[in-house]
Amino acid sequence: MMTVGDQPRARDEAWRALTKMATIYRQSHLLYAALELQVFSRLSEDGAKAEQLAAEIGLDLLPATLLLNGLVGVGLLKKIEGRFYAEPSIQELLGAGEHSVVDQLLQHKAQNPAWLGMADILRGNAERPHESYESILFASDHMDGYLKMVRSVNAPDMAGFIDLVVAHLPRAANVLDLGGGHGEHAVLLLDRLPSAEVTLLDLPKAIEVCDRLQAKNPHRARLHLRSGDALLLSSRDEFDGIMTSDMMHSFDAEGKRRIIANCIKALRPGGILAISKFRRLRDADDTASTSMFALKVYLNSHGGYLESDEEVHEMLAEADLEGIESRRIGSDKTVIIARKPARASCAA
Numbered sequence: 051m052m053t054v055g056d057q058p059r060a061r062d063e064a065w066r067a068l069t070k071m072a073t074i075y076r077q078s079h080l081l082y083a084a085l086e087l088q089v090f091s092r093l094s095e096d097g098a099k100a101e102q103l104a105a106e107i108g109l110d111l112l113p114a115t116l117l118l119n120g121l122v123g124v125g126l127l128k129k130i131e132g133r134f135y136a137e138p139s140i141q142e143l144l145g146a147g148e149h150s151v152v153d154q155l156l157q158h159k160a161q162n163p164a165w166l167g168m169a170d171i172l173r174g175n176a177e178r179p180h181e182s183y184e185s186i187l188f189a190s191d192h193m194d195g196y197l198k199m200v201r202s203v204n205a206p207d208m209a210g211f212i213d214l215v216v217a218h219l220p221r222a223a224n225v226l227d228l229g230g231g232h233g234e235h236a237v238l239l240l241d242r243l244p245s246a247e248v249t250l251l252d253l254p255k256a257i258e259v260c261d262r263l264q265a266k267n268p269h270r271a272r273l274h275l276r277s278g279d280a281l282l283l284s285s286r287d288e289f290d291g292i293m294t295s296d297m298m299h300s301f302d303a304e305g306k307r308r309i310i311a312n313c314i315k316a317l318r319p320g321g322i323l324a325i326s327k328f329r330r331l332r333d334a335d336d337t338a339s340t341s342m343f344a345l346k347v348y349l350n351s352h353g354g355y356l357e358s359d360e361e362v363h364e365m366l367a368e369a370d371l372e373g374i375e376s377r378r379i380g381s382d383k384t385v386i387i388a389r390k391p392a393r394a395s396c397a398a
């Protein structure tokens with residue numbers, strides 16, 4: 051039990067923890083500055099002295115030294131006998147070579163204005179920017195780095211999702227991957243079902259990226275890339291299955307309903323719709339493991355929000371889909387699968 055004497059100590063500890071939380075942004079901004087000044091692409095294996103780096107970057111010695119010592123402070127550089135070095139793995143990721151993730155990391159800086167204005171956005175006093183961060187990103191050349199990042203984040207759950215989808219499909223299924231992005235779900239499914247065909251529909255920039263990423267995939271001939279918008283999907287009775295992963299959160303409730311209705315029209319009678327999403331529960335059991343993701347989506351999209359699993363369930367039921375099942379995959383994802391009635395009487 052806490053005694054009276056413990057209280058100031060606990061308060062001091064809490065204050066230190068809060069100060070750390072309030073100032074953690076300094077580390078992010080130090081990283082952005084080092085990337086913008088290309089510090090890591092100027093370092094060789096032999097390291098460099100502050101004077102040398104200052105001259106190369108075009109900074110005065112004092113600010114260059116502050117920057118470099120700051121990077122030592124956060125563990126991104128080492129300083130040995132007055133020379134600055136980076137670990138090879140850090141150098142690869144933060145330099146300019148083929149493993150560089152500089153573009154992806156700087157995308158986080160581009161999201162800062164929305165996070166800084168969060169209180170106003172949550173109060174509803176600030177317009178969420180008319181052109182949301184997502185709408186700018188999805189049409190930009192940053193999609194290459196973004197989709198590689200998404201692929202790596204979602205990789206652990208891909209096989210689990212595809213196993214569930216495959217279990218509901220005929221061997222020679224014609225499948226739509228809606229918002230399929232990098233194409234990894236599509237090629238996994240093609241690998242599991244050697245007679246299947248997959249159409250991946252996504253926005254134009256994502257289609258360009260997918261075409262490059264999957265150019266050498268042995269299943270490429272059975273992967274059909276289609277540039278389009280999920281809100282405007284107009285196929286009729288074309289697919290045995292439609293899968294969509296990590297996309298619905300970009301839309302408001304009306305958009306989510308419209309996409310579900312479009313999918314139902316695009317499915318053949320008896321076809322399945324499989325939605326993989328980051329978990330969010332409406333009830334008090336929600337562990338909030340995806341709370342930061344849900345906030346990010348709210349700030350970055352125009353009207354979008356991470357819908358609860360129950361909400362998807364209700365939307366599918368409202369649209370008269372049958373046999374709605376929810377399954378957890380991994381620690382943070384839910385897959386919801388439902389079937390279009392064999393004799394279509396769906397609301398769509």
Ligand SMILES: C[S@@+](CC[C@H](N)C(=O)[O-])C[C@H]1O[C@@H](n2cnc3c(N)ncnc32)[C@H](O)[C@@H]1O
Nearest residue numbers: 200204229230231252253256279280295296297
């Ligand atoms: C987070 S990524 C998910 C990629 C992949 N499905 C996965 O789970 O890893 C979201 C994808 O949805 C796509 N997307 C967003 N809005 C879309 C729309 N209106 N129509 C089609 N695709 C869209 C994006 O271009 C992007 O490829």
